[in-house]
Amino acid sequence: xxxxxxxxxxxxxxxxHDRGAKVIARALRDAxxxxxxxxxxxxxxMVAEAALQENVDIVGLSILSGAHLTLVPRxxxxxxxxxxxxxxxxxxxxxxxxxxxxxxxxxxxAVYGPGSATTQIIDxxxxxxxxx
Amino acid sequence: xxxxxxxxxxxxxRDNRLLLARLITEVENDTTTGRDALEILYPHTxxxxxxxxxxxxxxxxxxxxxxxxxxxxxxxxxxxKPHVGIxxxxxxxxxxxxxxxxxxxxxxxxSGDTGIFIRSMAARGAIxxxxxxxxxxxxxxxxxxxxVILVETVGAGQAEVEIASxxxxxxxxxxxxxxxxxxxxxxxxxxxxxILVVNKADLPGxxxxxxxxxxxLQLSNHSGRASSAGSSSTPVWEVPVxxxxxxxxxxxxxxxxxxLAHLHFLRTSNEWEKRQHLRIRDEVENLVMQTMxxxxxxxxxxxxxxxxxxxxxxxxxxxxxxVNDLLKLSGFNFD
Numbered sequence: 340x341x342x343x344x345x346x347x348x349x350x351x352x353x354x355x356h357d358r359g360a361k362v363i364a365r366a367l368r369d370a371x372x373x374x375x376x377x378x379x380x381x382x383x384x385m386v387a388e389a390a391l392q393e394n395v396d397i398v399g400l401s402i403l404s405g406a407h408l409t410l411v412p413r414x415x416x417x418x419x420x421x422x423x424x425x426x427x428x429x430x431x432x433x434x435x436x437x438x439x440x441x442x443x444x445x446x447x448x449a450v451y452g453p454g455s456a457t458t459q460i461i462d463x464x465x466x467x468x469x470x471x
Numbered sequence: 472x473x474x475x476x477x478x479x480x481x482x483x484x485r486d487n488r489l490l491l492a493r494l495i496t497e498v499e500n501d502t503t504t505g506r507d508a509l510e511i512l513y514p515h516t517x518x519x520x521x522x523x524x525x526x527x528x529x530x531x532x533x534x535x536x537x538x539x540x541x542x543x544x545x546x547x548x549x550x551x552k553p554h555v556g557i558x559x560x561x562x563x564x565x566x567x568x569x570x571x572x573x574x575x576x577x578x579x580x581x582s583g584d585t586g587i588f589i590r591s592m593a594a595r596g597a598i599x600x601x602x603x604x605x606x607x608x609x610x611x612x613x614x615x616x617x618x619v620i621l622v623e624t625v626g627a628g629q630a631e632v633e634i635a636s637x638x639x640x641x642x643x644x645x646x647x648x649x650x651x652x653x654x655x656x657x658x659x660x661x662x663x664x665x666i667l668v669v670n671k672a673d674l675p676g677x678x679x680x681x682x683x684x685x686x687x688l689q690l691s692n693h694s695g696r697a698s699s700a701g702s703s704s705t706p707v708w709e710v711p712v713x714x715x716x717x718x719x720x721x722x723x724x725x726x727x728x729x730x731l732a733h734l735h736f737l738r739t740s741n742e743w744e745k746r747q748h749l750r751i752r753d754e755v756e757n758l759v760m761q762t763m764x765x766x767x768x769x770x771x772x773x774x775x776x777x778x779x780x781x782x783x784x785x786x787x788x789x790x791x792x793x794v795n796d797l798l799k800l801s802g803f804n805f806d
Contacts, residue, residue: 342500343568343593368569373593378576385582389575392589394492422489 344372344468347395349386350379351414354404359431363399366457367464383410387417390426396471397464402432412445427467431455473497473504480508481515484615488588491615495590498607509607512614519556519613520734521620523638525600525660528626530646531670531717533559533577536623538715538723540581543619545724556617557581557589558608560601562625568595574623588617600624600631603761606754609637627660635663636753639746640733642666642726645684647676661687664710665733668726672714684712706740708733763803770801 348364350357357379364374375393377386390398398418402410411430418426427448434442439450449463475493477483484490497505522539524532540555559574572591581587590612592602601624602608609620624634635641643664661667661684669680688710711729715722737743779797782788798805 343595345496364571368564368571369567371567371569373563373570373572375572375575375591378573378579381579382582385579388582389589391489392492393591394496 344397344464345375345393345395346372346464347375347377347386347390347393347398348401349377349381349389349398350401351381351383351386351410352402352404352406353380354402355379356403357401359403360399360401363401363431363457363460366461370461370465372464383413383417386414387421387423390418390423391421395426396468398426398428400428400430400432402430402434405433407432407434408438408441411442411447415446429460429463431460473507475504476507476511478511480511481614484512484611486616488585491588491611492590494611495608498611499592499602499604501604505607509610512610516610516613519609519617519620520553520640521609521622521638522730523622523624523634523641524644525624525627525631525634525641525663526644526670527646527649530644530649531715532623532626532644533574534717535642535644535668535670535715535723535726536574536621537578537580538717538720539621539727539730540578540587541720542723542727544584544586552586553618554586554588554616556609556612556615556620557587557623558592558605558612558620559589559623560592560594560605560625563593563595565596570594588612588615594625598631599633600627601633601637606637632660632663636750639737639743640665640730642668642730644668644670645680646671647674647680649680665708666726666729667710667712668715668722669712670715670717672722673716673719677714681712681714688712706736708736708742767798767801767803771797772800775800 346367348360350360360376364376367374375389375395377389400411400414407430415428418424428446429449429451430442430447431451434450434452442450448467451460475490475497484494494505494508498509524536526532536557536559540557543555544552546552561570561572561574563570570593572593574591575589578589581589590608592605592608594602597603605622609622612620622634622638624631641663643660645667646669667684669677669684713722713726713729715726717723737746775797779788779793783790783793
């Protein structure tokens with residue numbers, strides 16, 4: 340009846356800047372989604388568990404620290420292990436071009452670098468959810 | 472029946488966090504799966520101790536919930552540590568229906584403990600401080616074996632008092648500097664408190680806040696609520712005023728102890744039974760209203776409402792007559 344797209348926006352790793360994550364969270368909210376924001380400095384275990392408890396439709400990871408090649412595959416692995424293999428994951432932040440394909444190969448749905456339009460992200464999420 | 476729900480659901484849902492999480496979504500969306508689940512689980516509920524935490528935005532509700540959960544998990548003196556479920560409600564945007572649910576930010580200390588389950592809920596337009604389905608979500612947690620359930624309301628002003636009919640114990644959180652003694656004697660949220668907490672008690676002005684609350688309690692003779700039964704031998708609950716500094720972890724253990732004392736008071740007086748009956752009555756009434764409303768909207772011929780609005784606008788119809796007509800069109804007949 341009253342279905343909403345639920346999104347987890349998480350900041351794994353040790354960087355302390357969450358302006359980007361907040362901008363995305365706000366944009367998704369304004370697009371009518373329910374956004375669960377975890378706050379800073381989350382471990383992969385914390386992110387995978389929060390996604391499970393909140394039963395989100397999609398997970399967005401914001402990483403500026405350069406640790407994405409370690410953190411992202413670990414989170415996806417943990418999500419598969421706890422029964423969330425069907426939950427899509429997207430990544431935003433500072434991701435060098437040569438790493439984008441590595442992340443996509445690891446199971447990430449999309450990678451959004453600096454300058455990505457929030458409207459693009461909203462569109463992509465709505466499309467993904469419509470396919471479900 | 473959905474694959475999530477079997478007749479053995481009350482066994483399946485114990486220690487199955489994924490199933491619990493998915494069923495909460497079904498219940499939140501008021502699907503048939505969600506309703507089936509609630510019907511099967513109902514006989515297995517009624518065991519959890521539900522504590523409500525409410526108060527104005529920014530007084531530190533989430534931080535107190537965080538500390539209370541830690542306190543309950545550290546131990547209550549009993550052998551077994553209770554499992555703690557947390558439901559944190561945040562407001563939905565009235566314009567887009569979207570929401571940012573940020574209460575987990577203050578609860579990071581709780582991660583890694585599988586005895587704790589946190590669920591964020593958007594109020595989805597409900598105005599009483601909770602979402603329409605918060606009570607049902609609490610019931611799922613109850614059936615899943617969570618012995619203590621902490622329910623945090625949206626940042627509440629003066630009228631969001633719905634938590635009092637859901638929780639066994641209602642904690643109202645205040646903080647220094649939020650208002651004078653006139654605020655404290657206004658009706659509403661302070662009246663529903665079983666326990667008053669002054670958080671941020673390391674800030675200046677804490678004595679003033681405490682004094683205003685104490686004075687309010689004396690004025691309103693708040694304990695009258697419990698003693699209304701009349702006889703002088705009836706035990707009376709005196710609402711205590713406690714101090715906490717939640718971001719430093721001070722005072723939460725005492726709040727837990729007082730909450731458990733309140734639970735004991737409810738159990739040993741007739742208050743428990745009285746409150747539970749009231750709560751169930753409220754719930755049934757609400758469900759009947761909701762069901763009738765849904766029935767009305769579903770069975771109303773398309774454009775009937777538009778036509779009525781037009782007729783009212785041009786003053787060709789009158790309001791009560793219109794209501795009668797619209798109800799009849801949906802199959803209600805009150806004659």
